[in-house]
Amino acid sequence: MECATLFSGSSGNCIYVGTGNTKVLVDAGSSGKRIMQALDSINIDIKEIQALLVTHEHIDHIKGLGVLSRRYDIPIYASPKTWQELTCIGKIAEYNQKEFDYGLEIGDLKVDFFKTSHDAIQPVGMVFYHREDQVGIATDTGCITSGMKKALAGANAIFFEANHDEEMLVKGPYPFHLKKRISGDKGHLSNHTAGEALKDMITGNTQHVILSHLSEVNNTPEAAYHSVANTLAQADILDKIALTVAPRYQTHSLIKIKRL
Incomplete structure (x- = not known):
């Protein structure tokens, strides 16, 4: 398996996950052209993409969704409720309107879903499986659930x-109501x-952790990296994985899962 963020943050989110036979995007939160x-920067042709999967309906996750599907x-x-909120992406061919279901398979990728806690109608995270390999995705959640830990562990x-x-965040320029939203259980x-x-999620199988969806105002790549790195180092985990930060506007280098 291979994977990479194309963009990450409130300016737009899109993650590529693929195998030799199947390639998909999770979210499409930038223009079709930029996606x-x-x-192209990781040598993937848009015509190779076989599915667009949506975590939730916020614009930084769906901006390019309609145009890519139609073109x-x-x-x-x-998810069923998320589809009710996707009228803003324009008309989509009925045969291209798919709902998540347990046991979903797209090509040689299997996909499982879990609930996240965010101020969206029915937000989800995802885990992709190919043979023994797994790629997990969890962004836009204000709290951690036992189901999320179980899904992502390993x-x-x-x-x-x-x-x-x-x-x-506390000292920053955002108004109080927005600070409260961001720091709340659905933020x-x-x-x-x-x-x-x-x-609690990193095991001996974990090779890469990519810190994602950083705030442009209330965080920096250096602050995120050092905070998480210090925590993992104290738990004697840091030297066992590759910890990186997803760039806001650029594509993360392509990650290829190694067979253990």
Whole structure:
């Protein structure tokens, strides 16, 4: 398996997951043109993408969804309630309107879903399986559930939210109601919370952890990395994985899962 963020953050989110035979995108939160350019940078042709999977309906996750589906005849997969909120993406061919279901298979990828806690109608995280390999994705959640930990534990690559530095959020320019939303149970994870949660998810199978969906105002890549790295180092985990931060506007280097 291979994977990479194309963009990550409130400006737009898109993650590529693929095998030799199957290639999909999780979210499409930028323009179709920028998504195609980002795919080109990792030598993937948009015409190879076989599915678009949606975590939730916020614009930074769906901006390019409609145009990509119409232009390249790509199926869109979303939860039933999320589909009710996707009228803003324009008309989608009925045969390309797919709902998530347990046991979902797309090509040689199997997909499982789990609930996240966010102020969206029916937000989800995902785990992709190919043979013995697993890639897990959890962003846009204000708290960690036991189901989330169970789903992500031991994945070879984990894309995990580290949205804000708690002190930067408190002292930052956002109005109080927005600070409360971000730090609440249906908001976003802090660097500290992310690090503590990852301690319980990383196993001997885990090779990569990619900190994702960083706030541009209330975080920095350096703050996120050092906070999580310190937590994992204290747990004697850091030297066992590759810890990186997803760039906001650029594509993360392509990650290839190694057979253990």
